[in-house]
Amino acid sequence: VLDADGAARLAGSGVLLDARAGERYRGEVEPIDRVGGHIPGALSAPTMENVGPDGHFLPAADLRDRFKALGVSGDAPVGVYCGSGVSAAHEALALAIAGIPAALxxxxxxxxxxxxxxxxxxxxxPR
Known part of the structure; x- marks a missing residue:
């Protein structure tokens, strides 16, 4: 797991994924928190893109391709966050299915x- 300082460091030295919907990442909509936006350096990686139309996780190879396209190469540590931790846990599981360890x-x-x-x-x- 990561704390806030760890997340900030990872955004600069590894890959920090924001699992919220794109409009929340961009700060266009924020229905819960006092301010919208994202942690500087984090990449938008909406959780719903980890599943197919049937609601099941995509195959491991497809998830690996998805995360590779987001810059997850396996050469740097990966972390995930969302709004309150729930969607990020889902994304951490998708990363695990893809064979990629990630901190939450x-x-x-x-x-x-x-x-x-x-x-x-x-x-x-991201910045």
């Missing part, structure tokens, strides 16, 4: 955004 930032966006000293990025770019 349990506090997720709710913890991060509740601290006004932490930076917030908005828009489609």
């Amino acid at each position: 930032y349990v506090g997720s966006w709710s913890e991060w955004s509740n601290d006004p000293s932490r930076p917030v990025a908005v828009g489609p770019d």
Whole structure:
């Protein structure tokens, strides 16, 4: 697992995936927390893209391809967060199915955004 400081470090030295819907990542919509956006350096990786139309996880090879396209190469550590930890746990399982170990930032966006000293990025770019 990761804490907020660990998530911040991983966003700069590894791959930090944001498992929320794209509009929440970009800061266009934030139905729960006081501010919208994402952890600077995090990449948008919506959890719902881990499953097919039947609601089951995609095959391991497809998940590996998906995460590779997001920059997960196996050369750097991977972490995942979402709004409150639930969707990120789902994404960590998808990564495990793909054979990719990942750490979970349990506090997720709710913890991060509740601290006004932490930076917030908005828009489609990670930074």
